[in-house]
Amino acid sequence: MPRPAPSSLLSNGFPEVERWFGLLDRRVRTEYAASTQARAFGRKRQSWLHVGSGAMQTDAKIRKESGTESDPRGPGCSLRHFACEQNLLSRPDGSASFLQGDTSVLAGVYGPAEVKVSKEIFNKATLEVILRPKIGLPGVAEKSRERLIRNTCEAVVLGALHPRTSITVVLQIISDAGSLLACCLNAACMALVDAGVPMRALFCGVTCALYSDGTLVLDPTAKQEKEAQAVLTFALESVERKLLMSTTKGLYSDAELQQCLAAAQAASQHVFCFYRESLQRRYSKS
Amino acid sequence: MKETPLSNCERRFLLRAIEEKKRLDGRQTYDYRNIKISFGTDYGCCIVELGKTRVLGQVSCELVSPKLNRATEGILFFNLELSQMAAPAFEPGRQSDLLVKLNRLLERCLRNSKCIDTESLCVVAGEKVWQIRVDLHLLNHDGNIIDAASIAAIVALCHFRRPDVSVQGDEVTLYTPEERDAVPLSVHHMPICVSFAFFQQGTYLLVDPNEREERVMDGLLVIAMNKHREICTIQSSGGIMLLKDQVLRCSKIAGVKVAEITELIQKALENDQKVRKEGGKFGFAESIANQRITAFKMEKAPVDTSDVEEKVEEIIAEAEPPSEVVSQPVLWTPGTAQIGQGVENSWGDLEDSEKEDEDEGGSDEAVILDSIKMDTGVEGSNVGSQDAPIILSDSEEEEMIILEPDKNPKKIRTQTISAKQETAPSKKPVKKRRKKRAAN
Numbered sequence: 242m243p244r245p246a247p248s249s250l251l252s253n254g255f256p257e258v259e260r261w262f263g264l265l266d267r268r269v270r271t272e273y274a275a276s277t278q279a280r281a282f283g284r285k286r287q288s289w290l291h292v293g294s295g296a297m298q299t300d301a302k303i304r305k306e307s308g309t310e311s312d313p314r315g316p317g318c319s320l321r322h323f324a325c326e327q328n329l330l331s332r333p334d335g336s337a338s339f340l341q342g343d344t345s346v347l348a349g350v351y352g353p354a355e356v357k358v359s360k361e362i363f364n365k366a367t368l369e370v371i372l373r374p375k376i377g378l379p380g381v382a383e384k385s386r387e388r389l390i391r392n393t394c395e396a397v398v399l400g401a402l403h404p405r406t407s408i409t410v411v412l413q414i415i416s417d418a419g420s421l422l423a424c425c426l427n428a429a430c431m432a433l434v435d436a437g438v439p440m441r442a443l444f445c446g447v448t449c450a451l452y453s454d455g456t457l458v459l460d461p462t463a464k465q466e467k468e469a470q471a472v473l474t475f476a477l478e479s480v481e482r483k484l485l486m487s488t489t490k491g492l493y494s495d496a497e498l499q500q501c502l503a504a505a506q507a508a509s510q511h512v513f514c515f516y517r518e519s520l521q522r523r524y525s526k527s
Numbered sequence: 528m529k530e531t532p533l534s535n536c537e538r539r540f541l542l543r544a545i546e547e548k549k550r551l552d553g554r555q556t557y558d559y560r561n562i563k564i565s566f567g568t569d570y571g572c573c574i575v576e577l578g579k580t581r582v583l584g585q586v587s588c589e590l591v592s593p594k595l596n597r598a599t600e601g602i603l604f605f606n607l608e609l610s611q612m613a614a615p616a617f618e619p620g621r622q623s624d625l626l627v628k629l630n631r632l633l634e635r636c637l638r639n640s641k642c643i644d645t646e647s648l649c650v651v652a653g654e655k656v657w658q659i660r661v662d663l664h665l666l667n668h669d670g671n672i673i674d675a676a677s678i679a680a681i682v683a684l685c686h687f688r689r690p691d692v693s694v695q696g697d698e699v700t701l702y703t704p705e706e707r708d709a710v711p712l713s714v715h716h717m718p719i720c721v722s723f724a725f726f727q728q729g730t731y732l733l734v735d736p737n738e739r740e741e742r743v744m745d746g747l748l749v750i751a752m753n754k755h756r757e758i759c760t761i762q763s764s765g766g767i768m769l770l771k772d773q774v775l776r777c778s779k780i781a782g783v784k785v786a787e788i789t790e791l792i793q794k795a796l797e798n799d800q801k802v803r804k805e806g807g808k809f810g811f812a813e814s815i816a817n818q819r820i821t822a823f824k825m826e827k828a829p830v831d832t833s834d835v836e837e838k839v840e841e842i843i844a845e846a847e848p849p850s851e852v853v854s855q856p857v858l859w860t861p862g863t864a865q866i867g868q869g870v871e872n873s874w875g876d877l878e879d880s881e882k883e884d885e886d887e888g889g890s891d892e893a894v895i896l897d898s899i900k901m902d903t904g905v906e907g908s909n910v911g912s913q914d915a916p917i918i919l920s921d922s923e924e925e926e927m928i929i930l931e932p933d934k935n936p937k938k939i940r941t942q943t944i945s946a947k948q949e950t951a952p953s954k955k956p957v958k959k960r961r962k963k964r965a966a967n
């Protein structure tokens with residue numbers, strides 16, 4: 242027999258459940274902050290994003306300015322030299338080798354291609370990421386990186402356009418000299434671009450190292466990573482500079498995390514600029 | 528992904544071309560494709576390109592205890608991997624017949640020919656020897672994997688430097704490259720595999736078959752030879768019968784090819800050595816051709832991070848303030864505690880609802896048991912409260928249930944809830960459930 246509900250509850254209704262950012266809710270807070278930040282960035286970079294041909298000039302100007310200015314934070318806040326070669330393998334549909342300093346990763350992409358029935362997803366493409374270490378067989382570390390890269394790719398690849406197919410990204414570590422995950426992400430992105438896989442945005446990886454004295458190093462070498470108190474890797478997308486993935490190791494405070502994220506967003510601009518210039522060179526007529 | 532089969536007309540076309548002494552890539556019968564060797568920044572790392580076939584070689588070392596029957600010999604280990612990057616048909620983590628065959632051939636070519644002095648890899652006889660591991664990764668498969676792999680393996684072995692070790696009495700000291708220069712392996716000779724593909728039951732022969740040619744060939748003869756024209760391994764596969772003359776002719780061709788390749792390898796090694804000595808730039812970044820339109824380089828780019836701190840302050844000021852840090856656990860009900868302000872712990876309430884069911888069932892025993900439990904529980908929490916934990920629990924109402932099991936406990940409960948409503952607004956979602964239960 243149904244009992245009458247207490248009037249006190251009904252009359253009062255249910256107040257909106259507010260989400261308080263608690264200690265255990267750090268991730269949510271990060272995302273929230275990241276989105277606010279991305280908004281702020283979006284406003285500033287609007288000219289860069291939406292003005293077709295003028296964009297390159299703006300970029301060049303930004304680079305020139307930062308190039309001539311002596312960095313107040315010393316040599317730490319710079320990216321190592323980048324190099325990228327696309328379409329260097331004949332068998333995969335798309336391939337790219339990406340070098341950041343001495344770190345080098347080779348990526349090959351197959352897809353959209355035939356998929357095993359067991360892995361088939363009826364409304365979107367199955368994305369697979371395989372990361373192969375240089376020495377020995379893939380272990381837990383590789384599996385965890387594979388997962389991070391796959392999740393990042395899944396966020397940007399428009400898999401719904403190719404249902405019941407497979408997109409396979411194979412990454413081979415050529416040499417590891419720090420910021421490996423970031424380099425893997427960059428190589429994967431360039432290979433996906435080369436394969437012509439539709440994506441809603443490009444993505445890039447940026448690694449930050451935090452020292453105990455609060456200094457911040459972008460794109461650290463293996464030695465710097467070892468000395469650092471915390472190493473943070475972010476994946477950022479190109480349209481609004483939003484955070485796609487973050488993985489961290491070590492101890493850091495709230496403010497430091499935001500600082501790293503802001504620095505990574507600043508660095509991502511250079512990486513996307515590099516992508517753009519390399520693609521422009523490739524598809525230019527001259 | 529399955530391999531696309533070769534169509535009959537393609538097969539016929541290829542065979543007709545071979546009959547007319549023509550190859551699709553414009554080579555002559557005995558021509559090798561271009562070989563390019565590039566080295567990585569660290570020792571023992573190289574990429575060998577044989578046409579479009581690409582193999583990455585990496586040598587690493589480790590101190591291990593030797594095999595029981597070879598107490599004074601180091602261990603050589605070869606591992607060729609066919610990654611899916613090389614061809615879509617290669618499945619990860621599966622030992623295909625081809626892989627086993629290639630690995631075995633590589634071992635025979637390099638280990639059994641004793642090209643590396645394994646005795647010099649001994650540190651302490653019977654206790655510690657060096658294990659040299661050669662990892663080879665096929666990056667792109669365009670035929671003739673074994674030749675490319677054997678070149679990559681021997682180049683990587685020649686390029687590799689192992690840390691220096693000294694033994695004084697019982698003490699073994701391992702030096703870092705900074706303390707003492709690393710020492711190269713002692714390589715006696717360089718065996719190199721040369722493949723010959725046979726067509727039409729051995730009528731036609733091609734050196735260095737590419738992937739298409741490999742698919743239509745009838746048999747394969749691999750000869751491993753060093754520049755002194757000593758045959759290290761010879762293997763014929765595919766089940767064709769060759770004449771003595773054919774094998775002899777092949778070995779002659781192999782001798783010429785091996786001499787050319789050995790010279791190329793030595794030149795590449797010398798070149799790399801020179802660049803390293805002079806402190807020039809080396810590594811894979813330098814081997815990327817700059818004039819290609821598919822390649823692009825960017826010099827060191829400084830990133831302006833001066834405004835990062837201000838931005839962070841702005842964001843933190845904008846963001847909602849974090850809730851107060853509760854340094855001590857909050858006890859909602861006895862036996863459960865909450866740390867911080869996550870989602871509210873509903874364990875205690877679950878217990879309540881179970882109890883309600885029991886109450887409704889009118890099982891006296893259960894009530895008694897519960898009451899006992901509750902009593903002890905409350906006691907426990909009281910004891911605890913003398914220390915510090917803050918109690919926000921409904922323990923009072925529970926006490927009520929215990930004391931008056933005959934009365935309808937629901938009534939009391941809803942009353943207490945309504946009384947508490949103002950004090951704990953965040954408990955709403957839980958109450959919703961209770962309400963439903965009440966409606967039943």
